[in-house]
Amino acid sequence: MRNKTLLFGLSCILLAYYTYIPIPENVEEPWKVRLIDILTKITMLTATVFEYMGLMKIEDFFFILLRTQNIEPISDENLTVIDTEFNNIPVRLYLPKRKSERQRPAVIYIHGGAFVTGSFKMLSYDFVNRMTASRLDAVVVAPDYRIASQDLFPAALEDCIFVIKFFLQDKVLEKYGVDPAHIFISGDSSGGSLTGSVTQLLQDDPEYRNKIKAQVMIYPNLQVIDTWMPSYREYENGPFLSRELAIKVFLRYLTEDEELPKAVLRNEHMPEGSRDLFKFVNWSHFLPEKYKKNHVYREPILGKLDASYPVLLDSRVSPLLANDSQLQRLPLTYVITCEHDILRDDGLIYVTRLRNAGVPVTHDHIENAIHGAISFATAPISLHSGSRIIDKYISWLQENL
Ligand SMILES: *[C@@H]1O[C@H](CO)[C@@H](O)[C@H](O)[C@H]1NC(C)=O
Numbered sequence: 001m002r003n004k005t006l007l008f009g010l011s012c013i014l015l016a017y018y019t020y021i022p023i024p025e026n027v028e029e030p031w032k033v034r035l036i037d038i039l040t041k042i043t044m045l046t047a048t049v050f051e052y053m054g055l056m057k058i059e060d061f062f063f064i065l066l067r068t069q070n071i072e073p074i075s076d077e078n079l080t081v082i083d084t085e086f087n088n089i090p091v092r093l094y095l096p097k098r099k100s101e102r103q104r105p106a107v108i109y110i111h112g113g114a115f116v117t118g119s120f121k122m123l124s125y126d127f128v129n130r131m132t133a134s135r136l137d138a139v140v141v142a143p144d145y146r147i148a149s150q151d152l153f154p155a156a157l158e159d160c161i162f163v164i165k166f167f168l169q170d171k172v173l174e175k176y177g178v179d180p181a182h183i184f185i186s187g188d189s190s191g192g193s194l195t196g197s198v199t200q201l202l203q204d205d206p207e208y209r210n211k212i213k214a215q216v217m218i219y220p221n222l223q224v225i226d227t228w229m230p231s232y233r234e235y236e237n238g239p240f241l242s243r244e245l246a247i248k249v250f251l252r253y254l255t256e257d258e259e260l261p262k263a264v265l266r267n268e269h270m271p272e273g274s275r276d277l278f279k280f281v282n283w284s285h286f287l288p289e290k291y292k293k294n295h296v297y298r299e300p301i302l303g304k305l306d307a308s309y310p311v312l313l314d315s316r317v318s319p320l321l322a323n324d325s326q327l328q329r330l331p332l333t334y335v336i337t338c339e340h341d342i343l344r345d346d347g348l349i350y351v352t353r354l355r356n357a358g359v360p361v362t363h364d365h366i367e368n369a370i371h372g373a374i375s376f377a378t379a380p381i382s383l384h385s386g387s388r389i390i391d392k393y394i395s396w397l398q399e400n401l
Pocket residue numbers: 076077078134
């Protein structure tokens with residue numbers, strides 16, 4: 001009884017504390033956002049306690065929790081939905097049933113989940129992909145790439161590449177009636193990061209150059225060089241994705257080492273001699289004035305770590321590290337950023353850099369939305385902004401098929 005009272009008391013204090021954390025004023029549906037934020041913070045706290053007790057890792061706790069969102073492939077009157085494998089990597093396929101005179105466009109959708117969780121099986125992703133296939137009369141391919149902490153970088157990226165290269169074979173495209181000139185790659189959050197890397201790698205590969213018609217990146221994370229950009233400061237405590245959660249979980253994808261995440265949190269992780277990379281992510285140079293506000297640019301501090309981490313210098317981890325001549329080659333790009341998102345500036349800077357390099361870019365900035373909005377477009381907590389972003393995404397594809 002006493003334990004229960006104690007637990008109840010503690011929960012009240014926590015709830016009061018979390019409810020006290022302010023939610024940005026102009027966020028849409030603030031009470032739903034607050035609920036999402038509180039639930040995420042309680043989950044993170046529980047996961048941290050479990051990890052501390054040696055029960056399981058933080059990311060495994062998130063993985064188990066999100067797995068409850070998984071659904072089976074369900075065909076309907078318009079679509080055949082099947083789970084299969086491409087190159088031994090699980091994929092869910094959405095194949096329109098209607099007879100078609102023409103070859104169909106195809107969208108490869110890379111799900112988010114901070115590289116440590118998520119699946120095409122999740123209700124929210126199934127919803128997006130089903131709607132895309134149905135509204136566009138397109139084939140959708142959704143891979144489940146390997147995730148951390150079982151498989152570190154570059155496993156996720158390699159799996160995405162394997163799936164895409166498998167799909168791009170003439171005989172496979174033919175089998176699914178896909179038009180090779182109309183292939184799109186899309187992804188959200190870490191899936192947006194993978195979309196960026198995969199598209200860069202394919203463009204650099206003579207065999208695959210110009211095979212992708214366009215890429216779509218929904219609130220992507222695109223660099224790990226500077227974690228003290230204005231959006232990282234303004235949204236340090238969320239809503240939903242806090243700086244600490246983002247960095248801790250993302251770093252699990254890069255290393256098992258405990259020192260690196262701590263250094264990244266202090267923004268003191270870059271090695272001596274890496275200063276010439278700052279020019280690719282310098283927010284003081286690339287951010288539109290409106291977002292700089294009164295923030296003062298402070299260069300990340302170099303050479304504080306003894307160990308060396310080549311992943312920090314790798315453009316496959318940070319697509320923003322590609323130089324202008326690499327960016328120039330990229331196809332038509334659609335970027336969606338959300339205002340209330342620590343990753344906002346990653347997306348904004350990529351938009352500026354791509355435009356400077358002459359790449360055609362469409363950019364939509366959603367002023368009143370949070371990171372992860374499209375994952376909250378279905379029950380139990382559905383945000384209007386999530387549905388609006390999905391609608392924008394599919395409409396853009398439709399206009400650019
Ligand atoms: C199938 O397509 C028709 C015509 O586009 C649409 O009216 C109907 O709602 C679709 N069915 C499902 C289950 O989505």
